[in-house]
Amino acid sequence: MSTARIAGAFERRRAAGQGVLVTYLCAGFPDLETSVAVALACVEGGADVLEIGCPFSDPTADGEVIARASTAALRRGGGLSTALEVAARVRAVSDVPLVLFGYYNPIFVAGERETAQRALAAGVDAFLVVDLPPEEEQELGPAASELGLGVVPLVAPTTRESRIARLAGARPLPPFVYCVSVTGVTGRAADGLAVASRRAREIGDRVGAPAVVGFGVTGPSSAREAGLHADGVVVGSALVQVVEDATARGLSPSETAKLVREATSPLAHAVHTRNEPSAPPPSAPRT
């Protein structure tokens, strides 16, 4: 089972009393080479799971940082195939769990079964499709689970009890649940991450799967807050912003990767040491 990689990451951190750091990158941004280097830099910086974002022309759930990155990647011909290529190249050198993150239309047009097969071949472990709710998941879910791939569901602050109950009854259980911290798009700074973290804990317990908090985690201190009770924390826009800034400065892929590694490591420290709030982060000022 491919989802075993994801389960393993959560089990190892949980056993050590730690949270899991999930990082998002936009495949093909600013180019294929750099995005592979960025992915590996995240792992070196301590990320436990990678979300590989498929650029999409109409990213309605994303904020401006990720939307801009998507547009730039598309201009270079990026898309689902680019994301699968990034996955394959990461998988060739790393056992880090990989989640393919994106929107439904590219998967639908390519064919759900075909996409699941290609994803498996590329070493992907699960899908997260922002605009494919469980009600509409007619093909992708079964196709993925036949191949041992997972589908990660989202829970929002507005999600009603009945929909959470449906997740709890789902078989196979999802590899983890992605709890959105705010009603909003990605990248928006959130207050109340501790509240979101507590809610994620409750949802995770009800569903019987690990639960992570995402959206609005901008740095180590918010990562620590988001990780207080949840099994993990997702950081996306903040890292894409690092890549964007590096690109604007004309830095090389390895220089960009170095900055991403340096940005990831205090985030990882914050999430991994959530039960030791007094421990000083290694490379970031205390906040």
Next chain:
Amino acid sequence: MPGLRRRFGDYGGRYVAETLHEALDELEAAFVTIVPSEAFRTELDRLLRTYVGRPTPLFRADRLARAIDPKNETISALYLKREDLAHTGAHKINNAIAQVLLARTMGKTRIIAETGAGQHGVATATAAALFGLPCEVFMGAEDIARQAPNVGRMRLLGAAVRPVTSGSRTLKDAMNEALRDWVTHVRTTHYCVGSAAGPHPYPELVAQFQTVIGEEARAQMLEVEGALPDAAIACVGGGSNAIGLFRGFLADPSVALYGVEAAGAGLDTERHAATLTRGRKGVLHGAKTLVLADDGGQILEAHSVSAGLDYPGVGPEHAHLRDTGRATYLTTTDGEALAETRRLARTEGLLVALETAHAFARVEEISRREARTRGRPVTLLVCLSGRGDKDLATTLPALEAAETP
């Protein structure tokens, strides 16, 4: 609780971010409980009569009929359903008034909308002003440039017009931005979708609010002709005026239904908006429907001289009507639409919207087709969906250029 129609054949559904599901459920529940209530019906009917100006008249366009068919061979009568005479100058007001009334009843305190040509933006800004609700309208920067009068109207009505500079800077991107805003302010805000497109329940909800066009037209045809028309014709971008007209005749198999979409610079180019003719099955803005997309599933930019038809998707019910053959979809190029605009102005004194001109440009072809099939001249009904004042900045230079040798 009986729900609204979620799917039209394989099309429709609700493909949106998780945050919006609760709001869409809430909207569906409100639609099912509030809209049929006596209080809502009475209030909406009153507003449609006294504020919108319904019923809109049915006009018999004899000079145009003779211009198209001088020898009386294919057209026995040509009727126009005059939605341009509705307040704000287009059919969009039917839906906007109803949705904003519904939103107010639901306790929503803010209205947002997307707009292409600006007709839906103006209609929503008007309805919001009428009910005293703040309103923000997302509009592509490109459309803001080519629809200046409507931008001014919206601002005068108190709405904030938000320029959208992402992507193709047109309707598709305005809808993305409106969805992003709605995700963020979902608890207090109602998103007044302007076409019979988008996630469930919008396609059914907008269609029902626009059905007044078809129901009135049907009754009016029976009154003046004593018979149903042989064909009903409307332009299709997202498809709200068309579905409103078609719904009046769906159960009448003798009435042929024709939708006309924008072929832009031509179907053999990449610059068109002919989703039903050249699109593929896909998912855009919350619905499975026909879309203009590349092999990688990326949505393509549509093109039409008419900002209101410039959309790479279409309402899911039209996709279904196409598949089942109940409706036929044809296309009109930018050039044909512009020429038709002039012909209508000169034969009937009607300055129609560029959107509407697309439908009129196919009347001749449809009349020949239907006359051949039926072996007699036919009675046609065209939805004159909106007036063309807003397009003058586009139509005047284009027509002048065409007239200069």
